[in-house]
Amino acid sequence: MMSGKEFFLHRYRKLGWTYDEVRLEQAIRINTMNTQQESVIERLRQRGVKLEKISYLPQGYWTRSKFSVGATAEYLLGLYSIQEAAAQIPATLFSELASRKVLDACAAPGGKTVQLADLMRNSGVIVAVDVRKQRLRALTNQLERCRVKNTVVYNLDARRVSQLDRKFDCILLDMPCSGNFAADKAWFRRRTLADVERNAKLQREILAEAATVLGQDGEIVYSTCSLEPEEDELNIDWAVKSLKLEAEEVDCYGQEALTNVFGKNLDSSVSRARRIWPGKTQGFFVCKLKRREST
Amino acid sequence: MIEPLKDFIRLFNANLALDESLPEKKGERYYLVNKDLKRFINKDFLYAGTYLGEVGDGRFRPSFMFLAMISETAQNKTYVDQKTEWLFICGRDIFKQGITRTTGATKRNDYTLIMNRSDECLGFGRIISDLSESAKGVVVKNVLDIGDFLRRER
Numbered sequence: 001m002m003s004g005k006e007f008f009l010h011r012y013r014k015l016g017w018t019y020d021e022v023r024l025e026q027a028i029r030i031n032t033m034n035t036q037q038e039s040v041i042e043r044l045r046q047r048g049v050k051l052e053k054i055s056y057l058p059q060g061y062w063t064r065s066k067f068s069v070g071a072t073a074e075y076l077l078g079l080y081s082i083q084e085a086a087a088q089i090p091a092t093l094f095s096e097l098a099s100r101k102v103l104d105a106c107a108a109p110g111g112k113t114v115q116l117a118d119l120m121r122n123s124g125v126i127v128a129v130d131v132r133k134q135r136l137r138a139l140t141n142q143l144e145r146c147r148v149k150n151t152v153v154y155n156l157d158a159r160r161v162s163q164l165d166r167k168f169d170c171i172l173l174d175m176p177c178s179g180n181f182a183a184d185k186a187w188f189r190r191r192t193l194a195d196v197e198r199n200a201k202l203q204r205e206i207l208a209e210a211a212t213v214l215g216q217d218g219e220i221v222y223s224t225c226s227l228e229p230e231e232d233e234l235n236i237d238w239a240v241k242s243l244k245l246e247a248e249e250v251d252c253y254g255q256e257a258l259t260n261v262f263g264k265n266l267d268s269s270v271s272r273a274r275r276i277w278p279g280k281t282q283g284f285f286v287c288k289l290k291r292r293e294s295t
Numbered sequence: 296m297i298e299p300l301k302d303f304i305r306l307f308n309a310n311l312a313l314d315e316s317l318p319e320k321k322g323e324r325y326y327l328v329n330k331d332l333k334r335f336i337n338k339d340f341l342y343a344g345t346y347l348g349e350v351g352d353g354r355f356r357p358s359f360m361f362l363a364m365i366s367e368t369a370q371n372k373t374y375v376d377q378k379t380e381w382l383f384i385c386g387r388d389i390f391k392q393g394i395t396r397t398t399g400a401t402k403r404n405d406y407t408l409i410m411n412r413s414d415e416c417l418g419f420g421r422i423i424s425d426l427s428e429s430a431k432g433v434v435v436k437n438v439l440d441i442g443d444f445l446r447r448e449r
Contacts, residue, residue, distance in 0.1 A: 027347075043413075073380055076441040077415050125335050138448070145444050147360050152335050153342040166335060256343045270432075 002193035019289040022182045026084040030059045031146050033118045034080045036236040043074055060088050078146035080108055083111045085144040086276050086284035091115040091222040093250050093288050099124040099170040105158040108132055110139030112174055117148040128157040158206045167215040175203045177224035177231050182278035199228040204238055211243045220289040225282055232285040236273055237266040247272040248288040296322055297440055299355040306406040308370035321433050324349040366416040370399030371407040380411045384442040389435035401426035417441055
C-alpha cells in the first residue's frame with residue numbers, strides 16, 4: 001500500500017534524509033509596522049517569556065513560556081504574531097514589496113498576509129483570496145488584530161484569480177498541501193500517495209492560473225509544508241518546462257532542492273529552491289519564480 | 296452614510312475627521328479604503344482596508360482599529376495599571392483602585408477609552424460612578440475589550 005510510516009520514511013531515505021528526532025519550537029514574529037522590536041522583547045521578558053533570536057529571520061524569535069503567548073495584551077494589540085519559523089520564510093523572499101501590488105492566493109488563516117503587510121509597511125495593495133470561507137474569518141480577525149490597512153479579501157478559488165482582472169507584481173502561493181508529520185501526529189496514518197498526487201495536481205492548476213496574472217517583471221513565491229517531491233521539486237520542474245517560468249536564486253535557510261527525484265532528472269534550476277527537513281521547524285519547501293527572460 | 300461613525304467618535308470627545316470619500320460600506324460593515332485599494336475592490340469583496348466597525352441591533356460596534364484611531368485625539372481616556380489591564384482584557388469591569396489617570400469626561404454615563412501604561416487602547420467602557428468622586432468599587436463598565444479576539448475564536 002502506498003501509505004504508512006514505513007512507506008514514507010523509505011521515500012525520505014531515498015531522497016537523502018533519515019528520520020531524526022523532531023522537536024518543534026514555538027516561534028513568534030514581531031510586527032514592526034506596529035512597534036519596535038526591542039520594545040516587545042522587553043515587554044515579553046518582563047512577563048517571563050524566554051526569547052531567542054532566530055538567526056535566519058529578521059523578525060523571528062523562538063519562544064518559551066509557561067503560559068500561552070497568544071493571550072497577552074501585546075499579542076491582542078497586534079504587536080507580534082505566533083508564526084512557525086519555516087512559515088516565516090516565504091514572504092521574505094520577494095525582492096521588493098513596498099508599494100507593490102501583491103496577490104496572496106491561498107491566504108487563510110492569514111499569518112503570511114499579515115507578514116506581507118508588515119514588510120510593505122501597510123503600503124501598496126494586497127489582494128488576499130481563499131476558497132474556504134470559514135477560514136477567512138480567522139484571516140479577517142488577524143488583519144484587524146494586527147492593524148493591517150492595505151488588504152482586500154475575497155472568498156475566491158485561487159484557480160479563478162484571473163476573474164479579478166488585475167496583474168500583480170508579487171504573488172505568494174502558499175499552497176494547500178499534504179502537510180508533514182512534524183506538525184501532525186496522525187499524519188502517517190492519514191496520508192496516502194494518492195492524496196499527495198491529488199494535491200500536486202491542484203497546486204499545478206493554481207500555479208498555472210497565477211502565471212496568467214503575473215505582471216511583466218513579477219515574482220511568484222511558491223511554498224508548501226509538504227516533504228513530498230510531487231508537491232515540491234516536481235511541480236517546480238513542471239512550471240519551468242510548461243509555464244515559461246524560471247527558478248530564481250534565494251538566500252534563505254534550507255538545503256538546495258533536489259534535482260534527481262527517484263531516478264528522474266529535473267531541470268538544474270530547480271536546485272535554486274530550498275527544502276527544509278523537519279527539526280526545530282516543520283518540513284517546508286520554498287521557491288521563487290520569474291518569467292523566463294526570452295518570453 | 297458615515298453618521299454612525301461620527302456619532303461614535305463624539306462619544307469620546309475626539310477630533311477625528313473622516314474623509315467622506317474613503318469609507319466603503321458592505322452590508323452593515325464599514326471600511327476605510329484608500330484610493331489605491333479602491334481600484335482592487337469589486338462588489339464581492341469580503342473585507343477591505345481599515346475595518347471600522349458594524350451596525351447591529353441599532354448599535355454601532357467599533358473595530359479595535361477604529362478605537363485606536365479615535366484614541367489618537369480623544370479626550371476621554373482612562374489609564375489603568377497592569378493588573379487591571381489584564382482583568383479588563385478578560386472582560387471585567389474597572390475598579391477605582393486600578394485607575395492611574397483620567398483625562399476628559401469623568402461623569403456617570405460618559406464613555407471613556409481604556410488605555411494601558413504604554414498609551415495603547417484596550418477597548419472602551421461606560422462610566423457608572425463619577426470618577427472624580429468615587430473612592431472605590433466598580434467605576435467603569437466594560438463595553439468592549441481586545442480579549443474579544445480570543446472569545447471570537449471559540
